[in-house]
Amino acid sequence: MLIDGHGRKVDYLRVSVTERCNFRCQYCMPEKPFSWVPKENLLTYEELFKFIKVCLDEGIKKVRITGGEPLLRENLDGFVKMIADYKQDIDLALTTNAYLLPKVATKLADAGLKRINVSLDSLRDEVAAKIAQKDVLKKVLQGIQAAHDAGLKIKVNCVPMKGINDDELVDILEFCKDKGYPVRFIEYMENKHANQAAKGLNSQEIQDIIKQKYSFEKLERNGSSPSQDYRLEDGYIFGIIEPHKDDFCATCNRIRLTASGVLIPCLYFEDSQSIKEAIQRNDIDKAAAILKDVLANKPEKNKWSDEDSNETSARAFYETGG
């Protein structure tokens, strides 16, 4: 079992397979980074898997593949299969914008993927295009349908932004409710790579909008899930991810690995260590020692709730995988 320096059990690894993305979302990567990580600097799937095995052997139970846009990396189904075949009971998931899913949803399901989280920030063509800076909605909806048809379980992520999609939160909730997909509204996390004019809605503002049409009750927090869940009167459950709340980090159970082998203990801070050299030298003991050191130094809290701080996170979501 992996325990961090603040006594938290860590059993969830998020693995980014690329920092590249085919969208330019305002809150994440509004402009292409100055330069992409050259492909030769990325860990191969085999190298990533070598480290994932270290983590699974040490007590990681859940692995999420993310990016950038993970479906941009070729043969992702082969990578999924490596992980799915290693242990039967791994909770293996993928976060994607769904744009490329129509072509690969069945392959991914056949390889052993069970669940996906899809980003869906708008149901209006022009708003989706404004956020992603590309005409994306039709393909995203086709991707969601393809995942559904392939038997994948689907959750939806939505980042509510002031003056952009805040008039659509009920529509998005109702779309998800009708389809039977849980939706989670994620408070925008301020970071230096986003469009600096972007303003997110906080949890209370999101609740106030939904309250105009629906009554709901707040549920007990569910283990280490980052989502605070709410139940509508008809039983449908939606969630809000509230990184600006003080208690958000108390049950944090996750670490993140970038596509170039950097192990990140917190989404907010820049602290990290590379496992690349150890893995490429096949020094598994060293990789395991780095993992433990990163956990020992995992920060207690992010700073999104710190109103007096002038700092904005320098971490890029497209690198850490969100």
Ligand code: SAM
């Ligand atoms: N390309 C995939 C996608 O669109 O879901 C995976 C990568 S994306 C970085 C993962 C998640 O991070 C998405 O749900 C996205 O909405 C979220 N995200 C990115 N930047 C964010 C920000 N500044 N604040 C809150 N959530 C953010």
